[in-house]
Amino acid sequence: MEKYVCTVCGYIHQGELKNDIICPICKVGFDKFELLESNNTFKDFIVVDKVKENELVTSFYLKLKEGTLKKHKAGEFISVMPIDKGENSKEVRQYTLSMKPGEDFYRISVKKEEMGIVSSYLHNNVEVSDIIKATDSLGEFTLSDSKKPLVLLSGGIGVTPMMSMLYEALESGRDILFIQAVLNSSAHTFKDELEKIVDENSQVKKAIFYQTPLEEDKLNKNYDFEGFVSDRWIKDNVPQNGKFYLCGPVGFMKHIYNTLKSIGINEKEINYEMFGAYQDLAE
Structure with missing residues (x-):
């Protein structure tokens, strides 16, 4: 078939x-x-590293067992099939690549979902040196050629395509604003990695929002702002001539999308990806 x-x-x-x-x-x-x-x-990939990013997210580093790895475009994903229960019972999920394009490995950063069959299996059962089946990179949520200021906005695990886009955009020399909204430090993915990029690249600015900081979370150290990414903050801080990319929970993206439209950003400049069933944010 x-x-x-x-x-x-x-x-x-x-x-x-x-x-x-x-x-x-x-x-x-x-x-x-x-x-x-x-x-x-589907091809055989060897798990060469497994890194716990935080309490919810673990990154898996995958190298192709045989052949040449396809260079992915920032924003693309791979289909992963770690569980094979026979021809009529295969569990396949899609995970966005979260690393710099051009590496000799793929990295997926997987949030363990409470009812997630595949995410739970990856977290609990897959270890370094194991082999899983996955595809080459796919997808159409990718950066377009532009010199406009780039604004990357993510909520939760929606940071995965944003991180890859950040790496790709560094080579363009354009101004980049990286906005990340998370619950608190227990769910803050790529914190140290992002800080290193910001320290080494003057054209990159970040704005980290913690919705409910933990007692040990320190303002201006662990995060930059408390609460949600508000309408007022967006209006006061994003460039009017920017190119915008959004990924995260639907409610988060609807809020960002509607706010951007309300301050005069053309919808052609707003790009987004859903993790799950597609919804038109304009509706």
């Missing part, structure tokens, strides 16, 4: 690809599907 992969979200369709096929996850049409066997089969 032929299999087709949605190049937008990674959903895999089995069977004939008809013109009326709509992706059940991101709602795109059949023209966004590609034949899986012909260009992007």
Whole structure:
């Protein structure tokens, strides 16, 4: 049976690809599907490192067992199949690549979901030297060529594509504002990595928001602002001529999207990705 992969979200369709096929996850049409066997089969990847980022997120570093690793574009994801229960029972999930494009490995940073079959399996069962099956990189949520100031806004695990975009954008020399909203230090992913980038690159500025800081969290050390990313803060701090990329919970992105529109940002300058079923933020 032929299999087709949605190049937008990674959903895999089995069977004939008809013109009326709509992706059940991101709602795109059949023209966004590609034949899986012909260009992007599942391949063996060796887990070469496993790093706990915080209480919720663990990063897995993957190297291709054989062949040449495809260079990914910042914002792309891979489909991962660590659990194979037979031809009719395969558990596949999509995880955005979170590292600099051009490395000789892929890095996925996985949040352990309470009811997540695959995320729990990765956290609890997959160790260094294990082999998992994954695809080459896919996706259309990528940086466009531009010299405009870049604003990367993330909520929670939505930071993964933002981190890869940050690395790619460093080479352009453009001004970058990295806005990250998290619960507190227990869920703050890439804190040290981001601080190193900011220290070494004068064109990068950051704004870290903790919704509910822990007692040990210190303002201006662990984070920059307490609470949510407010309308007023956005209006006072983002560049009017910027290019915006959003990723995170739907409520977070709706708030950011509507605020940006309210201050006159053209919707063509606002780009976003959903982790899960697609929703139009304009609706």
